[in-house]
Amino acid sequence: MGTSAVTVVKILAMLILLQSALFCCSGANFNGSCIKIEREALVKFKASLAIDNDCCRWERVICENITGHVVKLDLSRASFQGKVSLHLGNLSSLQYLDLSANNELAIDSLHFASSLKYLNMEGVLLDKCDNWLQSINMLPSLLELFLSNCQLSITGHVSHVNLTSLEVLYLRGNNFNSTIPSWLFNVPNLQHLYLSYSSFRGSLSTEICNLNSLAFLDLSYNSLEGNIPKTLNKLCNLSELHLESNKFSGEISGPFGNSSSCIQNSLQYLYLLNNSFSGSLPNNLGQFKCLKFLLLSHNSFWGPIPVSIGQLYNLEILDFSQNSLHGKVSELHLLKIRGLSELIMSGNSLVFDIDLKWVPPFQLSSIDLSSCKLGPWFPQWLKTQKCIAYLLMSNASISDSIPDWFENISSNIIGLDLSYNQIFGTLPKLRKLNTSYDAYYRFILLKSNMFEGSLTHFHSDASILDISSNLLRGQIPQKTSKIMPRLRLLSLSSNNLNGTIPASLCRIESLDILHLSKNLLPGRIPSCWGNLQRLTVIDLSSNILNGRVPMSLGSQQFLISQHLQNNNLQGQIPISLRNLEYLETLDLSMNAFNGFMPSWIGESLSSLKVLSVHSNKFQGEIPQQLCYLASLRILNLANNMMTGTIPTCFGNFTAIAMPENKGLWDYYPRVPFEEDGYSENVLVYVKGIEREYTSTLRFLYSIDLSGNKFAGNIPKELMTLSGLQNLNLSENKLGGHIPWNIGKLKSLESLDLSKNDLFGSIPSSISNLNFLSYMNLSFNHLSGRIPFGNQLQTLDDKSIYIGNNGLRGFPLNNCSGDELPRGAEKVGNTRKHDFEMLWFYSGLGMGFVAGFVGVCSILYFKDSWRYACFQLVDRVYNKLW
Structure with missing residues (x-):
């Protein structure tokens, strides 16, 4: 047997024995050594085997027919483990080596035969292999190199590039954290270059033009910045360019605006989305006749869309969304684009001026024109589109009814969004989704329109149905679970629906979000909620519900938000709610709940961020256990009949004391398409006004204990909550001084201590509250000079100090000698x-x-x-x- 064959035997034997040992001796849960008697049995068994010495017959080993030299080793997904030094230099004729997808194999040294043409080590750990570049550079015959996801870094350099034959190079998914190395621009025959997700930074070198054979370039998902070099337009063979998700800026007229550049004759796929490009779109884009994909979304392009776009007859996807484009879009912009399948222009200020009789030359599968002006009429050209899967036209200034022909094109529509228009009439009729789309989740968003009538046109295959903020009336169908068995989200809020909540809702086991607020729903809450183990949000607020809260509302294992406020609910908070360990929002305000505030709220609901029980009939003291709620951001106990003192341990509210993680309080159904969900909302009395917080809720930190019978001093520990923005302790029986360290509430914007029994002077540290824009200290027994300085000087309303006869100074004019000095001498x-x-x-x-x-x-x-x-x-x- 020759040297090369012996080497192969050794390598494969080592790897096979390593794998076998790990599999046989280690076991899934066993960390000990092989049992002696079993090891001896295996050794005897191995000695009795007749091993084929012809390595060319081994699986995954291929030899050259005439010479017998090994030319190919295909060891993909062989589940190799361990750390080895790879020495294959003795395989003098090896041309193909594939070790990819061995994710638990680590190699610290590389040495290959110079005959190698194909090398794939994707997923192999090479972070300890400092000489990888030098080893690769010794392979002049190499055609294709795959080193993606190997945890490589840039170490060392090469003075001369020997990779004269290399055509395909994959280095994506590494952690280079450097500029793109200059040696890459000196690989003369490179055709495919993949450098995405590799932490490259800095600018793209003008030397990119050296790669004149390049057909595919992927630099996406890095941190590259600056302008795209003009020399890019010299890449006459470039077919696909990926620059998305970087920090590129400036105009693109340099590389793409020159009518004489040769790139316009080859480029088919252009991805520039999610950067910081600006300026107008080049007028000569229509000369890129080969373009199929043109994706420029999420940049800062402005100005009109060039009419020349209509000349791109090969275009399939056109995405200009989320820019600052304006002007009119007419039939001329879409004149010859016969193969167009996706038209995406949302998030711009474009006005569609399309003739009502126009017949498009294309059949679109995806249309997103949200926030463009399409109205006032419903677009008539859609009548010709028979293959629409996604139709998104929210906030499109449509003031019309849904035409009858819309039902004819609806059987392929997976996603429909007509929200935030002024569409009137009855709800649209949609045909059952085409059977070829059975695996998809259908979403129908019609919120914030003027739809009237009853809920007769329910859609049996809808997974997400949002018809909130319309003029619907009547009852929710009693057989909803049979009509829509696939529902994940049902939002019917802000309508005029009446009738009791149907118990059949409890039988939709897939339901994640149920939003029925702001209707006229009467009666009791059904007591059947134990079946909804996927439920994340239940919002029944602002109806006319009465009676007690059913115990079954505490059986939802993953419930995050529960809103029952503004009803006529009575009794005590059911103890079953203590099971809701993931609950973040509990809003029971504006009802007739009574009894004591349960201590288990602090002991069991450790994830709670919002606790609002204001305007009820709760009595007794604040339980000390509430101080366990380290995640609490909003506490509202106002307008009850509670007594006792304010616990000093309120200083333990960690989320308010250290307000770092704002979070996103938007809850989405558990489906692949999360186009719409539920935005958390809370009513808070801030700056003398009741405000509803939705999208800005994550920035609010508030404590409201007003309208109770709390006595004693204001705890100085409360002043350690540096993130607190709203503090309302008004209309209680609090006495003593205002804490001297109130200036530590550095984020405070609204302070209301009115209608208490506070006395003494106003602490001078209150002038340190630089964000304070509302304050009310009226009707106490405060005395002395009103502090001067900073933000306090903007609070010039005298009424905020009324009812404190001993106060003097600005803005009060009760004692001229003690007024705020205006000259430097008086100061x-x-x-x-x-x-x-x-x-x-x-x-x-x-x-x-x-x-x-x-x-x-x-x-x-x-x-x-x-x-x-x-x-x-x-x-x-x-x-x-």
């Missing part, structure tokens, strides 16, 4: 006076303390006196602070 005198008074009281205080300590030190050794002394010190400290 200086006032500061001097304050400084002198400060020294006077400081000296007086120090003298008192010195004398006091002296007396206490004499009496210290008498136990009863010592105990009384420290009790007195503690009372004095609490009284002062």
Whole structure:
């Protein structure tokens, strides 16, 4: 047997034995060594085997017919493990080596025969292989190289590139974290270059033009920036260009605006989406006659769309969405695009000026014209489109009814979005989805229109149905579960629906989100919710529901948001809600709940972010266990009959004290298409006005305890909540001083302490609240000078201090000598006076303390006196602070 055959035997034997040992001896859950008696049996068995010494007959080994040399090793997905040094230099005729998809194999050194033409090591760990580039550079015959997802980095360099035959290079999915190395631009015959997802940064070199054989270039999903070099237009063979998801900027007229550039004769696929490109679109885009895909979305392009686009007769996908384009779009822009299948122009200010009788030359499968002006009439040219799978025309200024012919083109529509228009009449009739689309989830979004009538036209195969904010009336069909068994989301909120909530909703086991708020639904909440184990959101707020909350509403294992506010619900909060361990929002406000606030809320609902129970009939003290809610951001106990003091442990609200993770409070159904879902919403009384927070809710941190009977001092620990924006303690019986450290509430925007029994001066640190735009301290017993400085000077409404007869200074005009000084001299005198008074009281205080300590030190050794002394010190400290 020759040297090469012996080498193959050794390599394969090593790998096979390694794999066998790992499989036989390790076991799935066994970490010990092989049992002795079993090992001896295996050794004897191995010795008795007759191994074929002809390696050319081995599986995955191919030899050259005449010479017998090994030319191919195909070891894809062989489940090799371990760390090896790869030395295949002795296989002098090896041309093909594939070790890809061995994701648990690590190689620390490479050495190949110079005859190698194909090398695939995708997924093999090469992070310890510092010489990978130098080893590869010794392969002048190499045609195709695949080193994707190998955790490579740029180490070392090569002074001369020997890869003169290389045509295909895959380096995607590595962690280079550098500029694109210059040696890449010196590979003369390179045709396919894949560098995506590799953390490349910096600009794209003008030397890119050296790769004049290049047909495919993928630089997507990196951090490349700056302009695209003009020299790109010299790549006369380039067919596909991927630059998406980088930081490129500037105009694209340089590489794509030159009418004499040869790239326009070859380019078929152009991906520039998700960058920072700006400027107008080149007028000569129509000269790129080979273009099939033109994707420019999510940039900052402005101006009109060139009419020359209509000359791209090979175009299949046109995506200009999410830019700043404006102007008219007419039939001329789409004149000759016969093969167009996807037209995407949403998120621009385009006005479609299409003749009502126009017949398009194409058949579209996907149309997204949201936020463009298509109306006032429903687009008549859609009548000719028989293959539409996705029709998205939300916020398109349509003020019309759905035409009768729409039903004829509806059997292929998987996704329909006509939201935020002024469409009137009855709900559209949609035919059952074509059987070829059975695996898809159909979504129908018709919210915020003017649809009237009853819910007769339900769509049996809809997974997402949103008809909220319309003028619908009547009842929800009692057989909803049979009519729409595939529902994931049902939103009928903000209509005029009446009748009881049908119990059949509880039988739609796939239901994720149920949104029925702001209707006229009466009666009791059904007690059948135990079947809905997928339920994420239930919102029954703002109806006329009554009775008690059923225990079954606590049986949804994955419930995140529960809204029952603004109804006529009674009784106590059911203890079954303690099972909702993932609950983030619990809103029971504006009902007639009574009893004590349950302590289990703090003990069991550890994920809670919003707790709103305002405007009920709760009594008793705030349970200390509420302080366990470290994720809490919004607490509203206002307008109840609660008593006691404010717990000092409110300072434990970590999410408010360290407001870092804002999060996204939008919940989507668990389907592949998440075009629409449920945006969390909460009503909060802020700055003297009741506001509804939806998209901005994640930025709000609020505590509202107003309208109760809380007494005692305002805890100074409350002032450690540096992220708190709204604090409302008004209309209670709170006494004592405003905490001296109130200035630590550095994010505070709204402060209401009115209608309490607070006394003493307003702490000067309140002037440190730089974001304070609303304050109400009225109807207390405050006295002394109103602090001056910073944001306080913008709060010039006298009513915020009314009912405090002892206050003086700006903006009150009750004592001219003590008004806010306007000249520099008065400011200086006032500061001097304050400084002198400060020294006077400081000296007086120090003298008192010195004398006091002296007396206490004499009496210290008498136990009863010592105990009384420290009790007195503690009372004095609490009284002062």
